[in-house]
Amino acid sequence: MVGITTLIVVAVLIYIGVAQRILDRLRLTDREALLFIAAMAIGNLIPDIPITRDVSINLGGAVVPAILVIYLFVKAGTSKERSRAAIALLAATAVIYAVNKILPAHPFEILPIDPMYLWAIIAAATGYLAGRSRRSAFIAGVGSMILFDVISRIEVAYIGGQSQVVIGGAGLFDGVVIVGILAVALAELFGETRERLQGGPSKKRPDSLKKGLSGTKVVKLRDNQDDEEI
Numbered sequence: 001m002v003g004i005t006t007l008i009v010v011a012v013l014i015y016i017g018v019a020q021r022i023l024d025r026l027r028l029t030d031r032e033a034l035l036f037i038a039a040m041a042i043g044n045l046i047p048d049i050p051i052t053r054d055v056s057i058n059l060g061g062a063v064v065p066a067i068l069v070i071y072l073f074v075k076a077g078t079s080k081e082r083s084r085a086a087i088a089l090l091a092a093t094a095v096i097y098a099v100n101k102i103l104p105a106h107p108f109e110i111l112p113i114d115p116m117y118l119w120a121i122i123a124a125a126t127g128y129l130a131g132r133s134r135r136s137a138f139i140a141g142v143g144s145m146i147l148f149d150v151i152s153r154i155e156v157a158y159i160g161g162q163s164q165v166v167i168g169g170a171g172l173f174d175g176v177v178i179v180g181i182l183a184v185a186l187a188e189l190f191g192e193t194r195e196r197l198q199g200g201p202s203k204k205r206p207d208s209l210k211k212g213l214s215g216t217k218v219v220k221l222r223d224n225q226d227d228e229e230i
Contacts (some may be wrong), residue, residue, distance in 0.1 A: 003174035004041055006181065011037050022184055025134040027075045039064045044173050048166050053167050055153065062146055062168025065176045069143045072135050083138060088130035088140035089147070096148045116175040119145060124182035134187045140181030145176050177205045 008137055014033050023033055044060030076082045096119050102116070108128045120141075127140030150171050153165045168176075 003177040004044065006174075006177050007037050009043050010181065022188060025188075026072060026184070027135065028072075034190050036068050040173075040177070046057040047138040048169075051167075054157070055167065058166055058168035058173065060168070061150070061173035061176060063170075065142050065180075066146055069139050069146070072139055076135060081133065082083065084133070085131060085139040088127050088136050089143045091130045091149045092123045092140045092144035093124040093151070095149065096122055096144060099151075100148075114171070116171040117178060118177035119208065120175040120182060123148075124174065124181045124186055127179075127183045128186040128190070131183075131187070138180055139185040141179040142176055145172060145179050158214060 008148045010019070011034055014023065014030055014037075019033075020030070023030065028036075040060045044058065048056035048058050057063060073082060073085060076085060077099050080220045081111065099122060100115075100119070103110075122143045127144065128137040131137040146168065148187070149167055153167055156165060177212050
């Protein structure tokens with residue numbers, strides 16, 4: 001329910017143009033963003049797709065977010081940014097996995113929130129710190145949640161677990177939505193704060209990002225240019 005409600009709020013913000021700046025940095029159009037949001041919401045309502053007798057996968061919580069991550073990875077401007085995003089993805093996954101091992105078997109007894117939300121916060125923070133750009137942070141945050149879920153399922157099967165598992169189930173769906181928003185929000189907040197403290201845009205940024213039209217409209221980055229480091 002949290003994930004669906006959050007997606008609706010984000011869709012409204014995109015529709016009224018509030019999220020345009022962030023979408024430009026992610027290299028997503030309004031139509032593309034709304035399409036992915038709709039696909040996640042609808043996919044979450046579709047029955048899980050069986051993979052094996054004991055394993056199934058949820059479209060909205062795993063397949064669609066994974067497609068979005070791959071799509072953003074492919075659209076990254078340079079091989080440097082792709083490498084950075086891949087490293088951030090692995091780092092975020094490793095951190096979540098390590099924290100999961102440290103916590104007791106029943107974390108609800110010591111945590112004030114659902115563990116899935118804790119994973120989302122950790123993934124978002126690690127994705128931002130390692131990725132250093134909005135796209136890399138989003139790729140690392142969302143991708144690590146999905147990868148962690150897959151690893152956890154494989155681990156359960158390896159030790160002989162017999163329960164039915166769903167990759168991208170209800171809990172992960174909420175976590176994926178939250179981590180995507182948190183990762184980009186952290187990049188936006190701390191990136192802009194850092195830029196202001198440094199006295200303006202980095203000299204490494206493309207000229208098209210530094211210049212505006214009539215002091216208000218910022219020119220979009222060309223497709224072959226890297227996202228700014230923040």
